[in-house]
Amino acid sequence: MSTSAPLDAQRLLQDYPALNALPASTLQPMLNSGRWLQVPAGTVLFDERQPCEGFPLVLSGRVRVVKLAANGRELPLYRVTPGETCILSTSCLLAGEPYQARGVTECDCELMLLPVALFEPLLAEPVFRRFVFHLFAERLTELMTLIEAVAFHRLDARLAGCLLGKGPVLQLTHQQLADELGSVREMVSRLLKGFAGQGLVQLGREQIRILDAAGLRQIANR
Structure with missing residues (x-):
């Protein structure tokens, strides 16, 4: 992880337009005091x-x-991704509690980290407060959807939906799919072999090619 001079304050304001509504007396110290980071994948x-x-x-x-x-x-x-916030960071900052999960960069990233000492007074600004809690509520809804999927939807249906959402040719391993679904590689591999036996997909080395999207969609909708 490396620190650089401000990478692109204009880009930050484009991705997070709510920040443009902050008074200059608040916005400029935020841009000056934030840690601008370039972080490699992984x-x-x-x-x-x-x-x-x-x-x-x-x-x-x-x-x-x-x-x-x-x-x-x-x-x-x-x-x-750009324009979004981390609900876990928000909750930890608000409650003063440590993280309860792990955050990993999937690719090279650029980000600005607002220090704790700066985040707290920013919350006193109505514009920033609405921005934080609006995205917090959106993330909470997404997590509720995830809990519903894990608790009530069959793994084969979730796997079929996952494949359909990634395009006709997927360049990824069975382990990566299992991680995404919160399952284990053995179960995902067994289901994929079943899909292949039905002519729904073709399996290769770290590659899955969708042959019958309509058939997968039927499974996903069960």
Whole structure:
């Protein structure tokens, strides 16, 4: 992880337009005091039981937030892309509690980290407060949808839906699919072989090609 001079304040304001409504006396200190970071792919930005160091605003790239099980399995919770915020960072800052999940960069990222000492007075600004809590509510809805899917939807239906959402040719491993679904590789591999036997997909080395999207859609809608 490296620190640079402000990468592009204009880009930050384009991705997070609500910040434009902040008074100049608030916005300029925020831009001057934020930590502007360039982070390579695969970097752990935060981990379980670590204190929150600030409020991240993503300029480019993608951060994956996962919950770790004792056996090493991961349950993906959500991703943070430019224009979005991390609900976990928000809750940790508001409650003064450590992180309860892990955040990892999926690709090279640029971000600005608002220090804790700056985040708290910013919340006194109605514009910034509405911005934070609006995105917090959106993320909470997404997490409720995830809980519903894991608890009530069959794994084969979730797998079929996942495949359809990624395009006709997927370049990824069975383990990566399992991680995304919060399952184990053996179960996902078994289901994929079943899909292949039905002529729905063609399996290759770290590649899955969809042959029958309509058939997968029937499974996904069960």
